[in-house]
Amino acid sequence: MKLTRREALVLSAGAALIAFAGGRAGPAFAGAAETDQAIKDFTGGTEPQSGRITLTAPEIAENGNTVPVSVYVESPMTAEDHVASVMLLAEGNPNPDVATFHFTPMSGEATATTRMRLAKTQNVVAVAKMSDGSVYVDRKEVKVTIGGCGG
């Protein structure tokens, strides 16, 4: 999907950004287990399915300090059937939970774009919770490289 500047601004206003994981919890990096726990806390234990949610992120980060990621969830966005919230996680960061986006049928479309800091090469995970309680997941490995010898 391609957004114009205006659409992007409108959309980011439509999706209220609630929580940003702030300071580092300590020197230890989160692992897959900690990420799984954070996902369980978010979903209430419902097993995530694949499909409907698309996470877009670069294969290799140009700058690990600010990696653009977008998430889109296919949904009619009606009162009966809409996306309730989407959680973004970074498996290899000190705190795995990066952000949670909340939607209502008034959002019109369940899409959000942000930038995140990635400490090292890791999986970025996006989890969508639907109004009927079902849960969808997509993940993508983003490589953070030293770089400089290609060509």
Added chain:
Amino acid sequence: MFSRREFLMAATATGAILGPGLTGWSRLMAQQALSEDDLLAMPAFGNVTLVHITDLHAQLKPIYFREPSVNLGVGEVAGLPPHVTGADFLKLYNIEPGSPHAYALTSEDFAALAKTYGKMGGLDRVATIVKRIRAERGDSMLLLDGGDTWQGSYTANKTQGADMIEVMNALGPDAMTGHWEFTYGMDRVQEAIDALPFPFLGSNIYDQEWNEPAFSPMETFERGGAKIAVIGQAFPYTPIANPRWMIPNWSFGIREEDIAGHVEAARSEGADLVVLLSHNGFDVDRKLASRVPGIDVILTGHTHDALPEPVLVGKTLLVASGSNGKFVSRLDLDVEGGEMKGFAYRLIPVFSDVIAPDADMSALIDKVRAPYEPELSRELARTSSLLYRRGNFNGTLDDVFCEALLEEREADIALSPGFRWGTTLVPDQAITVEDLHNACAMTYPAAYRSTMSGAMLKDVLEDVADNLFNPDPYYQQGGDMVRVGGMTYAIDPAATMGARISEMTLARTGEPLDPARDYVVAGWASVNEATEGPPIWDVVESWLSRHPEVEIPQNRPVSVKA
């Protein structure tokens, strides 16, 4: 495992390969009778002709360029072209050893065959080919330039690509995309692109701040009664493999979903043929072709592969046209009602002693080079060894660079980038300023000198190895392994990141590299801003002045574990 028979059946199902089956060429060549007509005559096929050149690296004049003897593939592409070299390549494509095509396409007996068949390329010879096809095919022809055109020579560096732009404008491409072009910096690139008489396409280049497309992604042409959509794809990892600080406003990436979107848009707007003019690298394009439906032809670039036959992935033809002006690809297509019904292909080898230079183009090339001629031809040394760079690990020319860095900068260890550009010198040849700069002409040439711990050096080697040997092509950057001097190591390309590099040894002492100890490291072409040091060409020139007779034994600092 790769099966030659299956491959040919797949390819001939829709087309004809008019390539190196002409075994008579070697006999003709030996009789001094191989003619321009033998190389260029091709019965016209279909209603559209695509002519592709890529990765010229600013080589206006004929050059020697030795194809790699080591070009390993990992994962699903192990043993598949272009990861086939030397005698295996000759066997795979049924090419007679010692024939003109063996010389053009492989490293086998390179030094000896270079004496027989001479230099290849030269944009005045390319012009002869393009003009002839244009005369034969008229408005059925599209000429497409895959990029890495404006960088790689002394004159291109001095003129910030202006020499290449002037000459290419005379050749008249219909569109181009890019990679090393961007190393002239954002302002220069924008100014040059604005002045081009044809579009510079980059579907995958975005504005950094607003994350919006920054370049025109696609251009539609009418040729031979067919509507042709050409999507441009610049090198996805330009801001990682090259200095990001030079192009701060632009972001790249593969952005496969964007290409899919453009293909759909082109089809819905009635395109009969969809072409991707790509600087992704061959393996990236092979994966892309398997995932994005609806692309008829991918004109590949970046990884400098020259293949005498297209590779078919699903319904997509992948063409690999080599580098440095050694080859021109001609792809004739029968396009009707939104479908590619058949093709005929020839990878035309540009033998500079066989194909007559185009007089107008020769004059133009001489004109742009004239102010620099005295410096270009200045002799620095002579070589009695074959000096080349291309290949996954150190070439002999890299050993010259590493020796120069070690001695001139008084370092323990030298690192030299694994660029795939850099022309070849044959034994008993003078090394001129032009030859030296063909291997290092760039806008960030500072030769740094710093300290790195053994652990850090391991990280660097692992990082570069993963850029080259990650089993997922989308994570590859397409260069070769960083070259080393003063040390040796072993590599297992099939291992995972962090486990590929072992047995790192300081050559001087034969001792293993200590992860905790600091070593003095000299290198060049750092992507970091404000890197300090003399330009690499001054370092190498100084070394050559003290070593006027260069003899480099086959130095093998890297052992490859199967």
